[in-house]
Amino acid sequence: MATIIDGRKLAKKINDETAKQVTKLKSENVFPCLAVILVGDDQASHRYVRSKHRKAEQLGIKSIVKEMPENTTQEDLMQVLNEYNNDDDIHAILIQSPLPKQIDEKFIMKQINPKKDVDGFQTINAGNLFLNESTNYPVACTPNGVMQMFKEYNVALEGKKAVVIGRSTIVGRPMAALLINAGAEVTVLNHFAEVSQYTKDADIIVSATGKLHTLRAADVKAGATVIDVGQNVDENGKLVGDVDFDEVAKVAGNITPVPGGVGPMTICMLMKQTVQLAKWSDKRNG
Amino acid sequence: MATIIDGRKLAKKINDETAKQVTKLKSENVFPCLAVILVGDDQASHRYVRSKHRKAEQLGIKSIVKEMPENTTQEDLMQVLNEYNNDDDIHAILIQSPLPKQIDEKFIMKQINPKKDVDGFQTINAGNLFLNESTNYPVACTPNGVMQMFKEYNVALEGKKAVVIGRSTIVGRPMAALLINAGAEVTVLNHFAEVSQYTKDADIIVSATGKLHTLRAADVKAGATVIDVGQNVDENGKLVGDVDFDEVAKVAGNITPVPGGVGPMTICMLMKQTVQLAKWSDKRNG
Numbered sequence: 113m114a115t116i117i118d119g120r121k122l123a124k125k126i127n128d129e130t131a132k133q134v135t136k137l138k139s140e141n142v143f144p145c146l147a148v149i150l151v152g153d154d155q156a157s158h159r160y161v162r163s164k165h166r167k168a169e170q171l172g173i174k175s176i177v178k179e180m181p182e183n184t185t186q187e188d189l190m191q192v193l194n195e196y197n198n199d200d201d202i203h204a205i206l207i208q209s210p211l212p213k214q215i216d217e218k219f220i221m222k223q224i225n226p227k228k229d230v231d232g233f234q235t236i237n238a239g240n241l242f243l244n245e246s247t248n249y250p251v252a253c254t255p256n257g258v259m260q261m262f263k264e265y266n267v268a269l270e271g272k273k274a275v276v277i278g279r280s281t282i283v284g285r286p287m288a289a290l291l292i293n294a295g296a297e298v299t300v301l302n303h304f305a306e307v308s309q310y311t312k313d314a315d316i317i318v319s320a321t322g323k324l325h326t327l328r329a330a331d332v333k334a335g336a337t338v339i340d341v342g343q344n345v346d347e348n349g350k351l352v353g354d355v356d357f358d359e360v361a362k363v364a365g366n367i368t369p370v371p372g373g374v375g376p377m378t379i380c381m382l383m384k385q386t387v388q389l390a391k392w393s394d395k396r397n398g
Numbered sequence: 399m400a401t402i403i404d405g406r407k408l409a410k411k412i413n414d415e416t417a418k419q420v421t422k423l424k425s426e427n428v429f430p431c432l433a434v435i436l437v438g439d440d441q442a443s444h445r446y447v448r449s450k451h452r453k454a455e456q457l458g459i460k461s462i463v464k465e466m467p468e469n470t471t472q473e474d475l476m477q478v479l480n481e482y483n484n485d486d487d488i489h490a491i492l493i494q495s496p497l498p499k500q501i502d503e504k505f506i507m508k509q510i511n512p513k514k515d516v517d518g519f520q521t522i523n524a525g526n527l528f529l530n531e532s533t534n535y536p537v538a539c540t541p542n543g544v545m546q547m548f549k550e551y552n553v554a555l556e557g558k559k560a561v562v563i564g565r566s567t568i569v570g571r572p573m574a575a576l577l578i579n580a581g582a583e584v585t586v587l588n589h590f591a592e593v594s595q596y597t598k599d600a601d602i603i604v605s606a607t608g609k610l611h612t613l614r615a616a617d618v619k620a621g622a623t624v625i626d627v628g629q630n631v632d633e634n635g636k637l638v639g640d641v642d643f644d645e646v647a648k649v650a651g652n653i654t655p656v657p658g659g660v661g662p663m664t665i666c667m668l669m670k671q672t673v674q675l676a677k678w679s680d681k682r683n684g
Contacts (some may be wrong), residue, residue, distance in 0.1 A: 239525025242575070243567045271591070279578060281529045289528070292565060292586055297596070299585040300578055305557070309599075310583070 114338075114364040115265065119257075119373040122264050123380035127171060130380070133387045134172040137394070144390035145174040146204040146230065146382075147196050151189060152182040152212045161208055167379050173386055176202070186215045190223065197225040203390040204230035206382070227393065230385050232256070233282065241286055244293045248392045250385050255287035257377025258318060258339050259294075265366055267316065267337045270295035275310045277301045277327075277354075278320035283341055287318050307331060319354040326354035335365035341374050400624075400650040401551065405543075405659040408550050409666035413457055416666070419673045420458040423680070430676035431460040432490040432516065432668075433482050437475060438468040438498045447494055453665055459672055462488070472501045476509065483511040489676040490516035492668070513679065516671050518542070519568065527572055530579045534678045536671050541573035543663025544604060544625050545580075551652055553602065553623045556581035561596045563587045563613075563640075564606035569627055573604050593617060605640040612640035621651035627660050 134144055146168050150161045161177055168175035178192055189211075196202050205228045211217045226234040232241070232250040240249040262269060274296040278284035284300065291298045299310050303321035308331040311317050315333070319326045320341035332338060342354030353370030361367050368374055420430055432454050436447045447463055454461035464478055475497075482488050491514045497503045512520040518527075518536040526535040548555060560582040564570035570586065577584045585596050589607035594617040597603050601619070605612045606627035618624060628640030639656030647653050654660055 235525035235529060235531065236522050237525070238529050239521035239523070242528035242571060243521060243524050245521065271588075285528060285578075288586075292571075295588065297585065297587050297591050299583065300574075301583050302557075302581065305583050313595075 114361045114367040116361070117261050117265055117339075117366050117368045117373060119261070119368060119376040122261060123376040125264075126260060126377075126380045126384055127167070130173075130384050130387055131171045133391075137387065137390060138172065140394070142390055142394045143174055143201070144172075144204075144387045145176065145202050146206065146386045147176040147178065147202045148206045148208060149178045149180065149189070149192060149196075150208045151180045151184050151215065154210060157208045157210070164206075164379060164382065167383055168386070171383055173383060182212055184212065184215070186220065189215060189220060193220070193223055197223075197228065200393070202228065203393050204228055204386040206230050228389060230382060230389060231282075232286065232385070238281070238286065241289045241293070244289075248388075250389060251290070252282050252286040253378045253381035253385060254283050254341060254374065255290055255318075256385070257381040258287060258341070258374060259290050260377065260381070261339065261368070261374075262316075262337070265337075267366060269316070272296050272315040273299075273313055274316040274318070275299045275301065275307070275314040276318045276320070277305070277307050277311075278303050278318075278322075278341070280320065283320040284318075287320070291316070291318075311336075321354050323354055324352065325356055327360055328356050329359040329363045332360050332363045334363055336363075337366040338364045338368070339374060340368050340370050342370065343375065400647045400653040402647070403547050403551055403625075403652050403654045403659060405547070405654060405662040408547060409662040411550075412546060412663075412666045412670055413453070416459075416670050416673055417457045419677075423673065423676060424458065426680070428676055428680045429460055429487070430458075430490075430673045431462065431488050432492065432672045433462040433464065433488045434492045434494060435464045435466065435475070435478060435482075436494045437466045437470050437501065440496060443494045443496070450492075450665060450668065453669055454672070457669055459669060468498055470498065470501070472506065475501060475506060479506070479509055483509075483514065486679070488514065489679050490514055490672040492516050514675060516668060516675060517568075518572070518671070524567070524572065527575045527579070530575075534674075536675060537576070538568050538572040539664050539667035539671060540569050540627060540660060541576055541604075542671070543667040544573060544627070544660060545576050546663065546667070547625065547654070547660075548602075548623070551623075553652060555602070558582050558601040559585075559599055560602040560604070561585045561587065561593070561600040562604045562606070563591070563593050563597075564589050564604075564608075564627070566606065569606040570604075573606070577602070577604075597622075607640050609640055610638065611642055613646055614642050615645040615649045618646050618649045620649055622649075623652040624650045624654070625660060626654050626656050628656065629661065 232252040276288045318339040340353035340355040346352045518538040562574045574586045597617045604625040626639035626641040632638045
């Protein structure tokens with residue numbers, strides 16, 4: 113039976129460390145601050161933003177939530193963003209997706225100051241990761257959280273066979289880059305690939321397909337580490353991952369559940385990265 | 399017996415097309431211009447730069463070669479680079495590596511205007527490639543040349559198994575990104591991996607290890623396409639690739655020789671990309 117990788121417990125541990133870092137920074141007169149811009153009435157977005165806000169406050173991070181109406185123009189949004197981009201007291205900026213249709217979301221997202229890009233989505237930061245640069249740069253929170261799981265559960269990466277299923281810019285690609293940079297032998301697959309021919313031999317499998325039954329027990333090598341980034345709703349309305357958890361858990365060495373696995377890591381990494389951006393900014397200013 | 403992918407012939411074809419593009423651009427009053435900065439006395443560098451200069455002139459591209467002495471300071475080099483970065487008549491800039499040791503090569507390379515980054519090495523351009531952006535950006539010339547080979551020889555990529563051996567920022571990583579973006583199932587390996595376990599099943603293998611005998615016949619599936627980016631000198635002082643050409647050619651479907659394979663593609667892609675940068679620049683200015 114696999115070890116269950118406990119995302120809630122690890123998130124708590126990382127949050128505790130983040131809170132300590134915040135206290136330390138404050139004693140040095142650096143006040144980590146995250147600004148979230150929320151445009152429109154999307155209820156799920158409001159919920160996500162509230163939970164980010166609460167978590168930031170819990171950890172001592174200053175949290176600004178700028179709510180803007182559904183009919184906000186791109187120019188109005190750009191004005192707020194520019195103000196935040198140039199405000200030295202704001203270290204991290206997040207624009208909650210989705211944006212109303214009158215706004216060119218792809219364009220706007222690219223206008224975030226890369227030094228405040230807490231999501232790690234900016235092209236220059238993706239380039240830093242892809243080229244394995246040694247400078248300080250933010251990294252996409254979800255795959256960065258998965259790296260923390262590997263560390264916490266002593267999952268060796270160097271020279272290991274890793275398979276990443278899904279090639280999105282926010283999970284699959286940065287996950288692959290992180291694993292390549294850590295010395296793994298990495299295969300990147302489309303969600304429609306016949307994954308079992310690759311996963312059967314793999315030491316590490318990360319599934320980010322959003323497809324039920326992406327991985328079954330027969331697709332997984334005994335002892336492999338299985339990370340499930342999927343958040344799907346099954347036929348009974350239950351939140352499940354991409355992986356057939358009960359079956360795969362009998363074969364795998366380590367496995368993340370859904371919920372309680374990768375999910376809790378994303379916000380905790382957002383907070384950790386806000387504090388990192390504050391530190392780096394202080395070094396630049398100091 | 400494999401089809402031999404003829405890099406010299408393909409380079410000539412691409413150069414002919416580039417020369418036509420240059421003529422067309424000139425008729426529109428755009429004069430494609432490549433500036434190469436060459437610092438110091440390295441004889442191989444002088445040879446490379448001369449051959450780039452000759453090729454540019456042959457194709458009608460204006461070629462500026464700025465030779466600077468071995469004892470050039472970083473400040474002096476930066477001054478020349480800034481001038482070129484800001485000169486609208488210069489579309490493409492290349493700083494020949496290696497640079498003398500008093501110069502921080504990594505730093506200087508990052509100072510090239512990304513819009514004139516004919517090598518495609520700038521972080522923002524690597525990020526564009528990694529994120530598969532749809533905007534115009536330059537791509538590293540050698541892997542981009544390999545993509546031209548796939549096209550010319552009708553090598554299908556979508557859904558195919560591809561293995562890239564070597565993870566350098568100038569060949570392996572951009573090659574992997576190009577293949578991922580083309581829909582292949584891509585594995586990226588260290589040069590010290592046991593490659594045969596991956597290559598035996600692969601439809602496409604790109605070797606960029608700089609190691610003799612990286613691939614032998616037994617490592618290759620019948621009919622596979624084998625691209626050899628290696629440039630090595632064997633025990634007899636002969637220029638050879640990473641692949642045991644004579645043996646592998648009996649098994650593969652397509653194979654590049656060394657010399658005469660990937661080698662000639664790099665300069666031809668440099669010229670093609672100079673012309674593309676000139677076109678894009680014209681659109682921006684116009």
